[in-house]
Amino acid sequence: MSVKGQDVDLTRAKQNTGVWLVKVPKYLSQQWAKASGGEVGKLKIGKAQGKTVVSFNLNEELTVVECSGEKVSSVRTPREHPFAIQAVGGQTLAVFTESPDKVALEGMVVHRAECRPAVTESYMKLKKLQIEESTKPLRLSQRLDKAVTTNYKPVSNHSHSVEYEKKKKEEGKRARADKQKVLEMLFSAFEKHQYYNIKDLVDITKQPVIYLKEILREIGVYNSKGPHKSTWELKPEYRHYEEGQEDEEKLE
C-alpha cells in the first residue's frame, strides 16, 4: 500500500537506465514461474545483415509442460523464441516500482519486444492442447442413474420449528414489568439508536406490545412518514443526542 504523497525515488531514473519491455506468451511466463534457481534461459543478441537479431532460448528443464489429466509431458514448449523488436513509438514509457514502503522510478523503456515462439511441431501441439482445454465448458451436465429421493421428505414437525416452539414455551407470555424499569430499558435503548421499530423494542424489553405502546406514547413519538418510517423515537424533550453525522441537534 502506498503511503500518502511519497517522494518518488529518482536515483535510478537519473542514470537514464534503459530497459526493455517484452511481451511474453502466457505459457512461457508460466514456465518461468516454475523456475527455481532464477535462471530461465539465455538471450542471444546478434547482428545479421545490419539488423539486430535477438532470440531467447529457454532452458531445457523448463520446457516440460504440466498438463491436466493423464498425459505426462508429451508436449513440450518450444525452446527458441525470437524477439520481434519494435520502437517505443507514440508513447513515452517509464518503469516505476512500488514496494511496501516506497515508490521508485526505475528507468525508461528504450525498446519494445515481442517474444514469439519459433513455430515448431511441439509448439503446434502445445497450442492444440491449450485450445482443447479452453473449449471445455466450465459446467457440465451429468446424467444420473437414479433419481434423488433424499431431499424432501415429509416430516411431522420440522426440526427448526420444534425448537421454535420449545423456545416459545420457555419464554412464556411476557409479563408487564415495573414501569420504571421499562422506562429505564427504553432510555438505554434509545441511547444507542434513535429510531426503533416496535418489534425490536418488544424484543429488547420483553414486554407485551400494548403495555409497551402505552409507555411509548408517553415518552416517544411515532414516525409514520419520512425517512425513518414507522419507527418510534423519543420526544424532543427527552432527547439528548450529540451531533451525529446526521445532524441532530437536541435540546434538553
Added chain:
Amino acid sequence: MTSLGSSSSSTTEYVVRVPKNTSKKYNIMAFNSGDKVSCSTWTQARMERDMSNRRIYGEEESTDGAGGSEFGKKQREEARRKKYGIITKEFKAEDQPWILKVNGKAGRRFKGLKKGGITENASYYIFTQCADGAFEAFPVHAWYNFTPQAKHRTLTAEEAEEEWGRRNKVVNHFSIMLQRRLREQERGEEDEEEGEKGGKKKKKKGGRGGDLRIHDLENDLEISSDESDESMGEDGEGKAKTKKDKGPKGKGKKKKNSDLEGFEDSDDGDFEGLEVDYMSDESSSEEEEPEKTKPNKGEDVPKGIDEMSDSEEESEEENKNEEEAKEEEEEEDGKKTPVQVEKKKKKDSSGESESSEDSDIEGEAASALFMKKRTPPKRGGGRGSVGSSRTGSRPGTPSIDNAATSNTLRAAANKLEQGKRQTVVSSSETPAAKRLKMDPSPQSSSGKSTPQPVSGKSTPSSRLPSLPFSDVQLTEDAVRRYLIRKPMTTKDLLKKFQTKRTGLSSEQTVNVLAQILKRLNPERKNINEKMHFYLTE
C-alpha cells in the same frame, strides 16, 4: 556471458534470470509522446493514490449509536441489497489512479489511470541488464496511462454548453475566459486557453456579441499570437493580418467593413424598437451608432480599456486616419459640429473633467495591456471612444440617433463647456477620427462603409450647422494652461486645438502655435523619445 563466434554474425549470449520473491512490484508509467515528458528533467516527484472515489464506492457508514440511526439498519440494508441483487464494487486502493506531481508546486501534475486487461492474455516483462551482463526479467504488475492535468482555467460543462451555442455569433473567443475570470474577480492573463479559442474562432455571422467586439482587437493584438493569425485568416477579415502589419488603418477599414457587412442584416431590425432620447431627423454618425450600440452593450471594463486604447490609438495614428478620412469625405468640415457634440456628449456622460482626459487617456492606454494599434473606427465609435474612454458604458440608445440629435446635444454640450470653462477635450479627437466618424454618415458611395440604415437620412452636410465652435481659441493662455498641467508634445497641442474647433486652418494653427510657443518658451523634456514641452508656474 559467453561469446559465440558464428559465421556471418556475432552474437553474444546473456543469461536471463527471473528473480523470485521480490517485494517490488513493477509498473509501467505511460506518457503520450506529445506531452514531451522527460524523466531526466525531474528534480523531484511525488506520487500518491487518488482516493477521491472512496466515498462513492465505500459504503458510507452512517452514525452508529448516535443520533439519527436506526436499530438494525445495517442488516436491513444488506437484506434489501440482496433482495434486489445490487452488487456494489469494492473500493480497491490498488486500482485507484495515481497522482504524480513533478517538480513541486509549480511543476506539472499528472493523473495515471490504470489500464485494464494487460495481464489477461500475455504477460509483460521488464528486461534490465545487470552489472554482470545478465538480464533480469521482472513481470509487469500494472500499466498506468499518465496524462497531464491542466492548470489553466477551464469552463465547466454548463458554461461550455452555453458557449457552444453561441459559437457562431461570438467572434472574440478570447474574451470568454477573460470574462469568466473577471467574474471570478481574478486577474488572469490570457493563456493558451485563449489561444485555443482563437484557433476555434469562426466567421461571425450576422451580429456579433456586443461585448466581444472590443476585445477582438485588444486581445488579438495583445496575444500577438500566430495561432490567432492562422485562425483568423479564414474569414479574410484580415483582423489578424492587419494586426501587426497594417496597423489600425487597414484594420480599421477591414474591420469596419466586415462589421458593417455583418451588421447589415441586423441593422434594420435591431434598432426599431429602441427608444431614442432626442428625436431628430438623422445624425451624421448615425450609421456608426448601430455599430456602437452593439459593442456598447458589452462589459464596462473591457470596453473602457478598449476605448482608452482607442483614444490613444487615434492620437497616434492620426495621420493614417487622416488619409483615410480624407478619402471619404473632404468637405465635411461642417459636420464636425455634430460630431463634436457627440463626442462632447460622450464625455459629458462620463462626467469627467475633460482637459486632462486626453493625457490621462494616453497614459492609461500606454499602460494598458492591450496594444496601441487598433482601429478606432471599427465601431465607428472610435470617434467617441477617446472622450468616452471612461464612459465605457455609453448607453446604446442615445447613440443611435446621436448625430441626429446634434442640435440638442450641442446645446447641452455648450452649456457644459461653459460650465467647466475648460478646453474641450473633444480636441482629443483627431481631426481624422472625426472625419472618420463622418464616414459612415455620408455616402456609402465611399465604398468603404457599407450602406447603413441611415443612408436614407439626409446627408450630414445638410444637417450640420455651419458655424464652427469658437469656444476653443488658440490662445497663449490656453497653451500655457495645458503646458502647466502636463508635458505635451507639439502633436498633443495640435490636437487640442483642432482646426474645426478653432476655426483656423491647419497651417494657421501651426503658425499660431509656433508663435505662442516661442513666446512662452517652455522647458523641454524628452519622454519616450519624444520632445515634450512643459511649464512650471
